[in-house]
Amino acid sequence: TSKSELKRKLLVATSIFVNLFVLCYFKYAYFFTDSYNTIFNTDIQVFNHFAQFANNIAGTHFTVDKILLPVGISFYTFQTISYSVDIYRKQIAPVKNIVDFGFFVSFFPQLVAGPIVRASEFIPQLYQPYRLTHYQFGLAFFWILNGLVKKVVIGDYIAVNFIDRIFQNPMMYTGFENLMALYAYSLQVYADFSGYTDIAIGLAILMGFTLPVNFNSPYKAKNVGEFWKRWHMSLSTWLRDYLYIPLGGNRGGSWGTWITAIIIIAFVVLLSGKMMVLYIFIWLALLMIFLALWIKSFKEWLVTNINLLITMLLGGLWHGASWNFVFWGGLNGLGLMVYKLWKKISPYEKYNNFLAIGFKVFVTLTFITFTRIWFRASNMEITWQILAQIKSNFRLDLIPEIISNYKMVFFLTAIGFAIHWLPSKTKTWYKEKFIYSPIPVKILVAVLTVFGVYQAMSSELQAFIYFQF
Numbered sequence: 001t002s003k004s005e006l007k008r009k010l011l012v013a014t015s016i017f018v019n020l021f022v023l024c025y026f027k028y029a030y031f032f033t034d035s036y037n038t039i040f041n042t043d044i045q046v047f048n049h050f051a052q053f054a055n056n057i058a059g060t061h062f063t064v065d066k067i068l069l070p071v072g073i074s075f076y077t078f079q080t081i082s083y084s085v086d087i088y089r090k091q092i093a094p095v096k097n098i099v100d101f102g103f104f105v106s107f108f109p110q111l112v113a114g115p116i117v118r119a120s121e122f123i124p125q126l127y128q129p130y131r132l133t134h135y136q137f138g139l140a141f142f143w144i145l146n147g148l149v150k151k152v153v154i155g156d157y158i159a160v161n162f163i164d165r166i167f168q169n170p171m172m173y174t175g176f177e178n179l180m181a182l183y184a185y186s187l188q189v190y191a192d193f194s195g196y197t198d199i200a201i202g203l204a205i206l207m208g209f210t211l212p213v214n215f216n217s218p219y220k221a222k223n224v225g226e227f228w229k230r231w232h233m234s235l236s237t238w239l240r241d242y243l244y245i246p247l248g249g250n251r252g253g254s255w256g257t258w259i260t261a262i263i264i265i266a267f268v269v270l271l272s273g274k275m276m277v278l279y280i281f282i283w284l285a286l287l288m289i290f291l292a293l294w295i296k297s298f299k300e301w302l303v304t305n306i307n308l309l310i311t312m313l314l315g316g317l318w319h320g321a322s323w324n325f326v327f328w329g330g331l332n333g334l335g336l337m338v339y340k341l342w343k344k345i346s347p348y349e350k351y352n353n354f355l356a357i358g359f360k361v362f363v364t365l366t367f368i369t370f371t372r373i374w375f376r377a378s379n380m381e382i383t384w385q386i387l388a389q390i391k392s393n394f395r396l397d398l399i400p401e402i403i404s405n406y407k408m409v410f411f412l413t414a415i416g417f418a419i420h421w422l423p424s425k426t427k428t429w430y431k432e433k434f435i436y437s438p439i440p441v442k443i444l445v446a447v448l449t450v451f452g453v454y455q456a457m458s459s460e461l462q463a464f465i466y467f468q469f
Contacts, residue, residue: 008088015084023077025050029067031270031321038273072112074318076105078238083119085242091120100126109203115214115234122209130208138435140205141442145449147198152453154416155191158184162409167376170385175394177402178386184409185376186369187416190218193232219368219420222360223343224335227368235315244311252303257310264313271323305340309333319375324383328374335367 024032033046051062083104086092095101104122166173166181173181197214204211214234221227228236248254269278292299309330316329343349348356377383403410434445 012084012088016081019077019081019084023073026067026069026073028321035270035273039270039275075116076111078116078235078242079119080105082116082238082242083123086118086120092123095123095126107204107209109200109207110197110211115197115200115212115232116238117211117234118238121212125209128208132206132208135435136205138437138442139431140202141446142431142434143198143202143205145446147195147200147202148453149449150191150195150198152195154412155188155195158409158412158416159188159192162406163188163376167378167382167386170382170389173389174398174402175390175392176396176399178389179394180402180406180410180413182369182373182386183365184413185372186219186365187413187420189372189376190215190420191416217420217424219365219417220361221364222357223364224332224339224367227364228332228336239311239315243314244307247307247310249307250304252306257307260310260314261306264310264317267317267321268326271321271326301341305337308336312336323380324374324377328371331371331374332368335371 029046033044036042037044045065046067048062048064048067051064054060054062055064083101087094095104100123103126104117104119107117107122110117163181163185166178167185170178194215197211201211201213212234214232216230216233218227218230221230247256247260265278265281269275269281288302292302310333312333313326313329316325316327316332319325319328348360373383373386377386434442437445
């Protein structure tokens, strides 16, 4: 590590730039090319310069007219950025050799779908002796079985037999079916993603490593702010510590804020393919500047929330360059901003009895569920079709028949939410019971679990949702 502060800043900036460039090249090359062709009426084709370079140097024969997205690139890009930044902040010392760095970046249990592991959390474990106690073995075994049940028995079953059908053609189904598909998808994406991280955490324990918790019963959240503290925690805290706080947090905007805002606006303009969108943004910016100069309270609100909205929009674009992800990130950002205002005037904020908590949890789950329309739908047309069906073709008279036809789907959905909402003490109790049970009991539970997984498996077994990111 350099002792020159200027050199340290240049090195960390170079590292961040290179990582983001590689991410953008593989993940957004088609987006930028298509947007450029749309705006300037050209017909430029994607060309894989890395493949061409390898062909010239090594005599290989990689295809140069196609760019394949490396599985999980977003996750290990963020990990390598955390390595550079954590060293710059002097939170860790550099690794002793390139092999150790490669092991950190390519640690296979969480490589393709997280949790996002920070260098400061993982690298010190590289130099500790391998250790696996009886308790750790039981815990690892529990997480692996738990993850398999979540993913295959619950997530895949309700996806293949209900959710995917609705999202493929919403107009063929009633508004009630569309609405139930949205709530079921909230369960599916949780079961799928948290199931993967449970398995990853369990495998890591068996290898002698501890990975961070990524989910903390997110659908118990009583508001949007609490939800994002419980959901995909490794990404939420990463964005907070490496983006939101460096931009200024709730203290106000910085040069980084405005540069990041310009980048987001450029993305949205390219996404639309129309210069008119840029003009709209310019007018909105001028309007906000005018209001900020004229109304002091609006200026304070804008200053304290601009970084929050930018962080959520970038979180959306991190998932992919499409209008759906822009809407999804923007709606969640607006949800956080509105809640910050609402909690100051809400007469219900002080109530924490069973009914009040239940109502808050339901409202939060419903908001998160409806924003996920944009996350799941393949295009904006599907999104509007789902909303239209819920609004105008609900068909209350068909609800009993629908429930009867999809009784197993609704049963597993209800079981999934019921287990999710169990008190933390209850979950800890049965987890500890399994961990301290005799080996024969563990084997029996494992056999029964594998049998159940096998029975629930379908020929249309679903890939993990977050593999695409």
